């Protein structure tokens with residue numbers, strides 16, 4: 001069974017078809033990159049997968065459990081209460097602009113959800129958080145506040161915060177786009193180091209070399225459809241006109 | 254009347270002013286939050302009712318509102334007024350009025366919060382209530398503190414409007430002494446009282462602001 005299944009998803013914003021019948025699946029531990037031009041619907045796809053956006057058609061399943069579904073007659077079905085909580089616990093999301101909680105210290109940012117939502121023991125959560133911070137190279141920052149950190153450090157805290165809930169799959173929406181070029185590397189390195197944690201990852205990114213080297217599979221989205229999908233080499237070396245044009249434009253920058 | 258007797262009488266009035274001040278804050282701050290929720294509600298009817306409420310309470314004099322709360326029950330239901338109801342009417346009037354102002358302050362603060370904070374909390378599994386009280390509200394408090402300070406300082410001075418219901422707070426007493434003794438002195442003392450009161454308020458609020466300045 002696939003970890004994530006998105007079947008025939010459609011999404012429109014006031015008449016504009018942003019996602020046009022996309023199906024996508026992610027297996028246990030798989031790393032999938034989504035690339036494509038601006039406005040092609042990559043973020044919207046992640047937002048549909050993480051229940052931040054309601055879908056107009058199709059269904060989203062985590063481990064076979066329904067996270068979102070639209071019936072034939074257009075009724076939207078979403079799980080509620082404990083069921084929703086259970087499904088949310090399967091995934092985490094790392095935002096482009098981090099969205100750390102500014103009033104919480106680094107430690108509290110990471111530990112608040114495991115303690116208040118998952119009701120886990122404080123000592124155990126703190127210990128785990130410390131080892132996550134160490135992994136992120138931030139062991140000396142646990143008492144700092146987000147406003148005292150660089151963008152790259154903030155993003156690493158955000159990654160630690162998502163990991164602290166032990167998700168099965170982690171979504172990244174352009175995790176390095178808000179960063180100065182010299183800070184991009186440290187974040188990519190951290191994401192790379194997660195590859196052996198056996199957490200599945202779906203990464204929307206404009207870092208082509210990174211996507212090519214880390215991914216098990218790459219999806220190229222264009223104008224709300226999956227234009228190309230396959231092994232990294234197959235996608236990046238494809239002679240499909242749309243991807244050649246896209247990669248050409250990226251290389252010019 | 255000796256100066257010390259006057260001071261004593263004014264001080265007892267001051268305690269009553271302080272009582273109005275504290276009780277008004279205790280009731281209007283939470284009530285204001287509820288009103289703000291109503292104002293932002295998806296329920297159109299509730300939203301409009303609250304809009305009218307805020308508009309009327311901010312658009313008419315507080316003194317008039319106090320008179321309505323005090324005398325209204327008598328004219329409408331023939332209820333016996335006076336006694337403890339005088340004080341009750343003052344607290345009700347002030348609380349309803351200040352709740353309207355605080356509601357709009359809360360609303361501006363809540364609406365200024367970036368949507369990313371809600372989204373991050375939702376994805377992390379916070380439910381609506383946890384998200385509001387753990388993530389959103391503490392940040393809103395910091396944002397609205399200067400506006401709240403303004404209202405609180407105004408409230409100190411507004412307590413003097415209770416003279417319209419002849420409640421023996423400081424200003425009412427000052428007026429009585431001044432009239433009886435034909436002296437200006439009680440007003441001078443009252444002014445100093447109000448000023449010092451507000452100085453304490455300002456310093457306290459500044460302290461709270463400083464305490465919350467550990468993040469941006």
Ligand SMILES: Nc1ncnc2c1ncn2[C@@H]1O[C@H](COP(=O)(O)OP(=O)(O)OP(=O)(O)O)[C@@H](O)[C@H]1O
Nearest residue numbers: 013014018036037038039040041042043044045174
């Ligand atoms: N909340 C919204 N309301 C209206 N239109 C929206 C909304 N969110 C996205 N869109 C539109 O949907 C389209 C796809 O947006 P999306 O953010 O998914 O693109 P993207 O592939 O992530 O682009 P980028 O690389 O610039 O982040 C765009 O045309 C955008 O303007």
Ligand SMILES: [Mg+2]
Nearest residue numbers: 042043044174
């Ligand atoms: Mg995007």
